[in-house]
Amino acid sequence: MGRKLLTEHINVEGIHTFDVYRKHGGYASVEKALKTMSPEEVVEEVKASGLRGRGGAGFPTGMKWSFLAKPEGKPRYLVCNADESEPGTFKDRYLMEKLPHLLIEGMITSSYALGARTSYIYIRGELLYVLRILEKAIAEAYANGFLGENILGSGYSLDLHVHPGGGAYICGEETALLESLEGKRGNPRNKPPFPAVWGLYGCPTVVNNVESIATVPWIITNTAAEYAKFGIGRSAGTKLISAGGNINKPGVYEIELGVPVEEFIYSDEYCGGIWKGRDMKAVIAGGSSVPILPKELILKTAAGEDRLMTYESLSDGGFATGTMLGSGGFFVMDDQTCIVRHTWTLARFYHHESCGQCSPCREGTGWMEKVLHRIEHGHGHMHDIDLLVSVAKQIEGNTICPLGDAAAWPVAAAVRHFREEFEWHVKHPQAATAPGAVFNKAESVLA
Amino acid sequence: MAEIRRYLSHYPADRQKSAILPILHIAQAEFGGWVSPEVMDKVAEILNIQPIEVYEVATFYTMFNLKPVGKHVLEVCRTGPCMLRGSDQLIEHLENRLGCKVGETSADGNFTLKTVECLASCGTGPMLQVREQFYENLDAASADQMLEDLKALTVRKPWEENY
Numbered sequence: 001m002g003r004k005l006l007t008e009h010i011n012v013e014g015i016h017t018f019d020v021y022r023k024h025g026g027y028a029s030v031e032k033a034l035k036t037m038s039p040e041e042v043v044e045e046v047k048a049s050g051l052r053g054r055g056g057a058g059f060p061t062g063m064k065w066s067f068l069a070k071p072e073g074k075p076r077y078l079v080c081n082a083d084e085s086e087p088g089t090f091k092d093r094y095l096m097e098k099l100p101h102l103l104i105e106g107m108i109t110s111s112y113a114l115g116a117r118t119s120y121i122y123i124r125g126e127l128l129y130v131l132r133i134l135e136k137a138i139a140e141a142y143a144n145g146f147l148g149e150n151i152l153g154s155g156y157s158l159d160l161h162v163h164p165g166g167g168a169y170i171c172g173e174e175t176a177l178l179e180s181l182e183g184k185r186g187n188p189r190n191k192p193p194f195p196a197v198w199g200l201y202g203c204p205t206v207v208n209n210v211e212s213i214a215t216v217p218w219i220i221t222n223t224a225a226e227y228a229k230f231g232i233g234r235s236a237g238t239k240l241i242s243a244g245g246n247i248n249k250p251g252v253y254e255i256e257l258g259v260p261v262e263e264f265i266y267s268d269e270y271c272g273g274i275w276k277g278r279d280m281k282a283v284i285a286g287g288s289s290v291p292i293l294p295k296e297l298i299l300k301t302a303a304g305e306d307r308l309m310t311y312e313s314l315s316d317g318g319f320a321t322g323t324m325l326g327s328g329g330f331f332v333m334d335d336q337t338c339i340v341r342h343t344w345t346l347a348r349f350y351h352h353e354s355c356g357q358c359s360p361c362r363e364g365t366g367w368m369e370k371v372l373h374r375i376e377h378g379h380g381h382m383h384d385i386d387l388l389v390s391v392a393k394q395i396e397g398n399t400i401c402p403l404g405d406a407a408a409w410p411v412a413a414a415v416r417h418f419r420e421e422f423e424w425h426v427k428h429p430q431a432a433t434a435p436g437a438v439f440n441k442a443e444s445v446l447a
Numbered sequence: 448m449a450e451i452r453r454y455l456s457h458y459p460a461d462r463q464k465s466a467i468l469p470i471l472h473i474a475q476a477e478f479g480g481w482v483s484p485e486v487m488d489k490v491a492e493i494l495n496i497q498p499i500e501v502y503e504v505a506t507f508y509t510m511f512n513l514k515p516v517g518k519h520v521l522e523v524c525r526t527g528p529c530m531l532r533g534s535d536q537l538i539e540h541l542e543n544r545l546g547c548k549v550g551e552t553s554a555d556g557n558f559t560l561k562t563v564e565c566l567a568s569c570g571t572g573p574m575l576q577v578r579e580q581f582y583e584n585l586d587a588a589s590a591d592q593m594l595e596d597l598k599a600l601t602v603r604k605p606w607e608e609n610y
């Protein structure tokens with residue numbers, strides 16, 4: 001059983017309360033940092049740990065912190081990204097609901113490192129019940145002297161607030177999130193300037209994912225050197241994986257980076273194998289935005305090596321034969337899954353969530369949804385399949401924010417690895433649209 | 448108003464517009480699950496901004512209902528990961544039970560059926576949300592039970608006692 005760094009005490013009765021959390025070693029990082037470390041030392045420690053952002057892009061957290069501009073006379077902000085809207089991902093919700101004080105502890109220690117005096121947790125509006133859990137925990141932290149004026153007599157003061165979104169995936173993108181927090185529509189900003197220079201209210205700002213911030217307490221309490229002992233190489237530490245789809249044991253698992261994918265899917269410690277005794281067809285390993293891989297390529301790389309749950313191993317082979325760890329939204333499709341229908345729901349999602357600022361994204365996502373709808377419902381043409389690929393190509397790299405890429409990649413990858421399933425829909429529309437019909441390789445050869 | 452003032456205190460004095468989403472949530476819960484033009488005008492007044500600024504925001508975010516809704520709004524997740532676990536079947540079941548399609552309100556006025564995108568609950572799909580509550584791992588039987596429970600439910604606001 002792998003060691004848990006974030007979720008060790010998650011099932012302890014009452015761990016969501018201040019007293020129980022504190023009894024289990026909670027808030028030790030705040031005491032250590034505020035009493036014995038300078039802010040710069042905290043930043044250096046996080047840098048040395050090798051922690052990479054857990055929101056999807058995997059950018060080194062300590063390095064991001066060291067880029068924060070520090071002009072005289074301007075406040076600096078830390079904003080926690082709790083927008084968690086990437087389909088397949090539900091780890092931040094789990095963490096905040098069960099361990100609200102872990103995130104609050106992380107926010108205090110991280111805010112101290114960055115010199116922020118007011119910090120925000122931006123949580124997606126659909127999770128208002130989690131906002132209330134966090135607000136209750138924040139009130140407890142104030143009452144116990146861990147928030148507010150002169151924390152633990154250190155002279156450092158911090159206010160922490162939770163801010164609800166209004167239902168918009170795009171507000172997970174950091175600059176859209178900041179616009180939204182300022183009370184505007186969630187339209188991503190052109191970069192540069194980056195938030196490190198021009199963020200919330202025009203002030204230097206760091207935006208970090210919930211899990212990234214929740215990892216900081218362990219690093220500060222136990223040292224970077226201890227943290228770096230977990231994981232493999234540049235994939236240091238542990239990662240929360242949201243496991244879903246057609247598996248026996250869906251849920252959130254904290255894994256040490258480096259667990260083989262095969263073990264993750266089939267062992268009873270994690271997903272427990274494919275449900276209903278079926279075979280596996282495909283996996284999306286890092287949230288809906290990353291390329292889908294068929295069974296053969298998710299278990300082994302093109303070179304025949306075991307695929308591991310690390311940033312490097314999952315991306316081995318580039319997009320031709322690999323994928324990405326992304327947000328850790330790992331969902332499995334059994335052999336009864338219609339890839340065309342599934343891809344259509346994702347295309348519909350991205351079209352629905354495009355903010356509409358750039359025409360390649362606005363038009364392209366609409367086009368892909370329409371073409372996929374046509375193919376799925378038995379009105380597709382052979383050239384539609386290539387059309388999907390070419391629309392995806394036209395979006396990629398031509399937009400203000402990465403949502404365009406995120407919309408293009410899943411469609412391009414589905415066609416890349418499952419082209420014959422799309423062709424079957426076009427060639428045999430009647431069979432393909434029959435209730436419950438699923439492409440079957442063996443039968444299609446006969447057809 | 449105490450709840451609104453609490454949120455206003457979270458933002459710098461010259462940045463009160465930041466409170467627009469929290470206030471819209473409070474307003475929607477307070478006024479029957481939707482925000483009317485009058486309610487939006489009132490929000491603009493509280494924030495000391497133009498009404499158009501509130502309309503712009505309210506129309507961008509999907510959680511705000513701009514038309515009257517039934518007593519309960521069922522927001523069913525329809526995205527891929529939930530589809531893998533049976534959301535298509537759940538939606539069909541609810542349409543049959545309620546006698547209305549997605550986007551419509553049942554004849555008795557109790558339920559408005561909506562589909563939404565991923566609610567960060569993919570491991571426990573198929574699922575839906577009603578106000579702040581999640582209903583997860585639904586099948587036909589538990590969905591029917593939920594409908595019965597909701598019909599009998601007295602709706603309370605989170606800032607009321609006994610919530």
Ligand SMILES: Cc1cc2nc3c(=O)[nH]c(=O)nc-3n(C[C@H](O)[C@H](O)[C@H](O)COP(=O)(O)O)c2cc1C
Pocket residue numbers: 052053054055056057058059061064081082083084085086169170171172173174175207208209210212213401402403406
């Ligand atoms: C369309 C889009 C949606 C995103 N959604 C989220 C999200 O829900 N949560 C999150 O932490 N990061 C999300 N991100 C990534 C953020 O922009 C940002 O990189 C991240 O919050 C940085 O935190 P980290 O460095 O700790 O990972 C999204 C990015 C894009 C382009």
Ligand code: SF4
Pocket residue numbers: 170187188353354355356357358359361362399400401402403404
């Ligand atoms: S890529 Fe799409 S979501 Fe991003 S700014 Fe452009 S239109 Fe908006």
Ligand code: FES
Pocket residue numbers: 087088089524525526527528529530564565566567568569570572574
């Ligand atoms: S896909 Fe339904 S909750 Fe994520």
